[in-house]
Every structure is written in structure tokens, then in C-alpha cells.
Amino acid sequence: xxxxxxxxHHVILSEAASLELGCNYSYGGTVxxxxxxxxxxxxxxxxxxYFSGDPLVKGIKGFExxxxxxxxxxxxxxxxxxxxxxAEYFCxxxxxxxxxxxxxxxxxxxxxx
Amino acid sequence: EPxxxxxxxxxxxxxxxxxxxxCVPISNHLYFxxxxxxxxxxxxFLVSFYNNEISEKSEIFDDQFSVERPDGSNFTLKIRSxxxxxxxxxxxxxxxxxxxxFGAGTRLSVL
Numbered sequence: 647x648x649x650x651x652x653x654x655h656h657v658i659l660s661e662a663a664s665l666e667l668g669c670n671y672s673y674g675g676t677v678x679x680x681x682x683x684x685x686x687x688x689x690x691x692x693x694x695x696y697f698s699g700d701p702l703v704k705g706i707k708g709f710e711x712x713x714x715x716x717x718x719x720x721x722x723x724x725x726x727x728x729x730x731x732x733a734e735y736f737c738x739x740x741x742x743x744x745x746x747x748x749x750x751x752x753x754x755x756x757x758x759x
Numbered sequence: 760e761p762x763x764x765x766x767x768x769x770x771x772x773x774x775x776x777x778x779x780x781x782c783v784p785i786s787n788h789l790y791f792x793x794x795x796x797x798x799x800x801x802x803x804f805l806v807s808f809y810n811n812e813i814s815e816k817s818e819i820f821d822d823q824f825s826v827e828r829p830d831g832s833n834f835t836l837k838i839r840s841x842x843x844x845x846x847x848x849x850x851x852x853x854x855x856x857x858x859x860x861f862g863a864g865t866r867l868s869v870l
Contacts, residue, residue: 678857680858680859682861688863689763689850689861689862689863689864690802690850690852690861690864691861692858692859692860695858697857736802738802738859740859746792746804746807746815747792747794747804747852747859748804749794749801749802749803749804750801751800751801752801752802
């Protein structure tokens with residue numbers, strides 16, 4: 647069965663620090679990859695997505711992610727975090743054989759001013 | 760920007776009662792989903808719905824659960840006889856297919 651792993655459960659950073667959140671998936675076929683963010687009290691919002699093409703994907707609010715097929719990874723990065731980036735971040739995968747999204751357990755990011 | 764709306768935002772119910780969670784997906788979307796997130800756990804897939812029928816469901820989606828698209832705009836999740844362990848945040852999502860757009864969620868508290 648497909649699974650998505652997020653290794654960092656809770657990350658605490660100071661403002662201006664760089665961020666990298668890990669995401670690995672287990673599926674041998676073609677995947678679509680997503681990062682969603684959930685700000686406190688709000689719904690899941692799409693940060694960025696990868697379907698095909700350039701494996702380095704740029705999203706909103708200065709976030710980017712790199713798809714490394716050989717490592718089954720889709721890590722999220724941001725060079726300089728802000729206090730407003732405090733949120734829960736979810737990696738998700740969908741496959742071309744189904745129409746559901748498989749979510750990781752989420753990473754809680756706290757940015758200290 | 761179009762969004763998925765869910766009502767109510769918080770539903771409190773007694774164990775054994777029926778609840779209906781409501782969702783209005785984005786109007787031109789074709790696939791509809793329900794997910795849930797138990798506090799502190801991952802977001803779990805419940806069911807997907809396409810062309811007026813269930814296309815996939817997880818093992819969580821047992822006979823206590825049902826979905827309906829009664830009028831072409833609403834998409835509902837019914838839990839017939841709620842259990843304590845049904846307490847969770849329930850998210851509705853829709854897609855064209857492709858990117859999933861999620862609602863704000865309904866927090867269900869079963870007492």
C-alpha cells in the first residue's frame with residue numbers, strides 16, 4: 647500500500663532560519679506530489695504541487711520543493727522563515743491508478759520571532 | 760478564489776446519534792472526497808465520489824458511513840450511529856481531478 651512519511655514531527659526555528667521538511671513516499675509508479683499547509687484554525691491550503699517536468703517546484707510564500715525520484719522524496723524548503731509560517735505542513739501523494747490523496751502525518755512548524 | 764465550504768464548523772453529538780456533515784464543493788469539480796483527522800494523527804482517506812457513485816473507500820468507511828450528493832451542489836457525509844472514536848476533524852475536498860481543494864473542516868465531538 648502507498649504510504650507517505652514525514653520524518654520531522656515538530657520543528658522549532660527562529661525567524662530568518664532556513665527550513666527543510668522531509669517527505670518520502672512508497673510507490674513505484676507515477677505519482678503526483680503535494681505540500682499542503684494548515685494554519686492554526688484554518689483549512690488545508692495547497693502550497694505547491696508536482697505533476698511532471700522540472701523537479702524543482704516553486705510554490706507560494708517563498709516555498710519550494712524538490713522531487714528526487716531515485717530517493718522517493720519531495721522535501722519542502724524555504725531559505726528564510728517568518729513567524730507567519732507557523733503552521734502544520736502535510737506532504738501528500740496521489741497516483742494515476744486512484745483518485746485519492748495519501749497524507750503524511752504532518753510536521754508542526756513553530757517559528758519564534 | 761473558489762473554495763470548498765463545510766458546515767457546521769463544530770458538531771457535538773451524543774454517542775449513538777446520527778450526524779450529517781455538509782460540504783459544498785467547487786462548482787466545476789468532478790471528484791469529491793471525505794477525509795478525517797483524529798487529533799494528533801494523520802489525515803486519513805475515507806471515501807471518494809465520482810459520477811454520482813463511490814469510486815473508492817477505505818476500511819474506515821464501514822456501513823455506519825454513507826455519502827450523498829443530493830442536489831448537484833451539496834456533498835454530505837452521514838454517520839448513522841456515532842461512536843466515541845468518530846470524534847475527529849472531517850475534511851471535504853474536491854478536485855477536477857488533479858489538485859485537491861480542501862474545506863476548513865468540521866470538528867465532530869462525540870460525547
